Amino acid sequence: MTGGLEALEARLADELAFLQLPAARWTPAREHGGRPVLDVAIVGAGMTGLAVAAALVHRGIHVVAYDEAPEGLEGPWATTARMETLRSPKQLAGPALGIPSLTFRAWFEAQFGRDAWNALDKIPRLQWMDYLRWYRRALALPVQNGHRVTDIVPRDDGLVTLAIEAAGATTRIDARHVLLATGRAGLGGPSVPAFAERLPRTRWAHSSDDNDYALLKGLRVGVVGGGASAMDSAATALEAGASQVHLLVRRPDLPRVNKGKGAGHPGFVAGYARLPDDWKWRIRHYINVQQVPPPHGSTLRVSRHANAHFQLGTPVLGAAQRPDGALRLDTAKGPLAADFVVFSTGFRTDWALRPEFAAFSSQVRVWQDRFAPPEGMADSELAESPDLGPLFEFQEKTPGACPGLERVHCFNYAASLSHGAAAGDIPQITDGAQRLARGLAARLLGEDAGQHFAAMQRYAEPELDGDEWTPSELPPYIEAGDREVSP
Ligand SMILES: Cc1cc2nc3c(=O)[nH]c(=O)nc-3n(C[C@H](O)[C@H](O)[C@H](O)COP(=O)(O)OP(=O)(O)OC[C@H]3O[C@@H](n4cnc5c(N)ncnc54)[C@H](O)[C@@H]3O)c2cc1C
Numbered sequence: 001m002t003g004g005l006e007a008l009e010a011r012l013a014d015e016l017a018f019l020q021l022p023a024a025r026w027t028p029a030r031e032h033g034g035r036p037v038l039d040v041a042i043v044g045a046g047m048t049g050l051a052v053a054a055a056l057v058h059r060g061i062h063v064v065a066y067d068e069a070p071e072g073l074e075g076p077w078a079t080t081a082r083m084e085t086l087r088s089p090k091q092l093a094g095p096a097l098g099i100p101s102l103t104f105r106a107w108f109e110a111q112f113g114r115d116a117w118n119a120l121d122k123i124p125r126l127q128w129m130d131y132l133r134w135y136r137r138a139l140a141l142p143v144q145n146g147h148r149v150t151d152i153v154p155r156d157d158g159l160v161t162l163a164i165e166a167a168g169a170t171t172r173i174d175a176r177h178v179l180l181a182t183g184r185a186g187l188g189g190p191s192v193p194a195f196a197e198r199l200p201r202t203r204w205a206h207s208s209d210d211n212d213y214a215l216l217k218g219l220r221v222g223v224v225g226g227g228a229s230a231m232d233s234a235a236t237a238l239e240a241g242a243s244q245v246h247l248l249v250r251r252p253d254l255p256r257v258n259k260g261k262g263a264g265h266p267g268f269v270a271g272y273a274r275l276p277d278d279w280k281w282r283i284r285h286y287i288n289v290q291q292v293p294p295p296h297g298s299t300l301r302v303s304r305h306a307n308a309h310f311q312l313g314t315p316v317l318g319a320a321q322r323p324d325g326a327l328r329l330d331t332a333k334g335p336l337a338a339d340f341v342v343f344s345t346g347f348r349t350d351w352a353l354r355p356e357f358a359a360f361s362s363q364v365r366v367w368q369d370r371f372a373p374p375e376g377m378a379d380s381e382l383a384e385s386p387d388l389g390p391l392f393e394f395q396e397k398t399p400g401a402c403p404g405l406e407r408v409h410c411f412n413y414a415a416s417l418s419h420g421a422a423a424g425d426i427p428q429i430t431d432g433a434q435r436l437a438r439g440l441a442a443r444l445l446g447e448d449a450g451q452h453f454a455a456m457q458r459y460a461e462p463e464l465d466g467d468e469w470t471p472s473e474l475p476p477y478i479e480a481g482d483r484e485v486s487p
Contacts (some may be wrong), residue, residue: 008110009138012101019099023060027444028451032159032174038064039444041162041175043152043356045143046075047132048411049181051095051429053141055437058097061444064173065141065181066164068148075183077129080208082232085122087295088426095135095429102138104131122297152178153359154404158447176447177440179392179409180357184424186412187357187386188350192343193224195318199341203327207233207344216340217241222329224248224316225344227291231298233342238305245308246336248329252313255293259286260421269431272420273390277371284417285377311336349384349414363402365395367417386410388418391439411436 016022030037040056042049045067056063067074088094096102108131109117136143150170151163159174180186190206205211207229213236221242223234226249234245263272263283272280302308311333318330319341329336351361368383389395392409396402411432415423422432445452 003110005107005110005134008101008106011106012099012138015099015101021058021099023058025062026060027062028448029062030176035172035174037159038062038173038175040177040179040440041066041160041173042179042181043149043162044074044181044183044186044412045069045136045141045145046181046183047095047426048183048424048429048433049074049179050132050136050139050141050143051097051433052179052181052411052436053143054095054135054139055097055433056440057139057141059437059441061437061441063142065143066147066149066162067143067145069145071143071145072129072133074132074145075129076208077125077132080210081125082207082213082236083125083228083295083298084301085124085295085297086128086426087228088123090117090120090123092426093430094426095132095433097430097434102135104128107131107134150356151359152356152408154402154408156403158404158407160404160407176444177407177409179411179436181423182412184413185347186424187354187410187414188348189353190343191346191348193316193345196341196343199319199327200321203321203339204341204343207342208347211342213237213240215240218243219339220326220337221245222248222316222327222336222338222341223344224341225346226251226254226294226312227344227346228294228298229346230342230344231294231302233344234308235298235301235305237342238302238308243307245302245305246338247302247308247310248314248316248331248336249310249312250315251291254299254312255291257290258292259290260292263287264421264427268420269422269428273418273422273435278374280417280420281367281371281373281377281379281382284382285373285379288379288381347413348381349386360394360402360405360408363394363397363405365397369397382417385417386414388415391443392419392423392436409436409440 027039039061040063042053042063042065045065049065049067053063053065073079091105093103100106104123105117147164147166149162150165153161155161159176160178162173162175162178163170164173190208192206196204216237217240219242221237223230223245226247230247234247237245314331314333316329316331320328322328327338327341329338329341351357365387366383367385367387370387373379386394388410389406392411392415393406394408394410396405411423413424422428422435
């Protein structure tokens with residue numbers, strides 16, 4: 001199905017027209033303080049921000065997505081990610097919103113053909129970013145890059161005010177709803193052990209840092225962690241010429257099975273959010289405990305180097321700088337000398353790392369505020385997860401203490417306990433975006449029911465002109481017999 005992107009875009013235009021998308025705007029235009037009010041402001045224009053923006057635009061809702069990144073460099077793909085390919089299987093429909101021509105496959109085949117598709121193993125990382133750039137352009141999505149949201153203030157009058165920094169100036173905009181499509185570290189940032197903070201910053205990085213791996217040439221590198229990003233960090237360091245790389249893995253063995261994948265069928269997609277709390281906790285806790293294995297290819301990318309050392313059952317308990325400037329990593333199996341350490345230790349919710357949420361973060365109800373984990377299933381990540389409503393909205397810790405908080409929607413990884421993997425990963429992103437957009441459309445209608453009723457009453461487009469028929473001059477019976485049998 002080659003034909004190039006131009007042909008694909010023509011087909012996409014047809015499909016959108018057949019589906020009558022996008023709908024015309026139906027929400028009332030509003031102003032506040034002389035400024036137009038957005039129906040929905042989205043913070044973040046990575047895959048999630050784009051998908052939900054598209055789902056909202058298709059429903060005739062006025063939306064703008066703001067991203068601090070330069071255009072085309074949103075999210076990790078072309079910036080901090082270091083894997084060669086995506087973990088996700090190539091055939092997933094991703095953010096296509098049910099439209100065949102919007103899939104990665106359609107985009108790929110249009111350019112490279114069916115044979116190349118059949119030969120493709122996994123999606124190369126940068127190609128995925130190219131696809132997202134095309135997705136945004138093909139749908140003409142309303143995104144403003146270089147716009148950093150620095151403050152989000154829920155109010156008691158049905159609006160949320162955002163402060164936005166761009167080109168050195170701060171402006172304010174008002175929106176009726178705000179979606180935080182802020183990604184994997186959506187409510188926090190990198191998670192590093194406390195001892196890392198005592199090491200010189202020139203000697204360590206987190207795997208999500210914009211670190212220059214070329215500088216690791218000839219050095220002894222420790223990589224703490226055993227997941228996907230640990231493999232990517234280790235492989236990148238080895239390829240840059242590190243003299244040796246030690247993967248320091250707490251567990252005695254690497255996990256083999258990605259249990260979350262076993263919960264990806266349509267039942268889970270549709271039903272997880274409605275499961276009882278006990279089940280949600282049990283499922284997410286199980287995934288946390290089992291952990292996700294690093295991808296097969298990423299692991300081979302490390303192990304093919306003779307100077308890569310998989311140190312299993314080797315938790316790092318502390319670290320210090322030695323007199324010669326190098327680091328001493330104190331592991332459960334003894335000390336290890338390293339010139340540089342990469343902490344591939346994941347992300348955590350930490351509101352202190354996100355000053356843009358300071359106006360409301362202390363008011364957000366989290367799971368531990370109202371839920372006691374089942375015996376033996378304590379889990380600090382889950383305990384600190386926001387306890388979200390059906391539209392991914394935050395809820396108040398103390399009712400009435402933060403009016404308007406319910407207009408801020410957490411559409412990022414932190415939603416996983418409340419909503420499953422619907423807000424960020426490729427497999428369920430269409431379902432999550434559609435569910436949220438449909439719910440927001442309903443909420444916007446409900447908030448303005450009076451105006452929509454008045455508009456319906458004003459609506460005056462005739463379907464009949466009145467000249468399509470002539471009223472009968474006969475009485476309502478034709479034959480005398482009819483009159484006798486009728487009551
Ligand atoms: C290395 C890596 C590999 C992954 N591989 C896969 C995979 O193979 N399959 C899969 O399903 N998932 C994968 N994921 C998980 C997930 O798909 C990605 O994290 C993906 O980037 C999520 O998209 P997103 O739009 O939610 O977040 P992001 O892509 O992170 O986008 C968030 C955006 O928000 C912007 N932003 C944040 N705060 C602000 C602010 N205050 N103001 C303005 N803009 C802001 C950021 O600039 C960023 O562009 C991977 C994640 C990582 C980190």
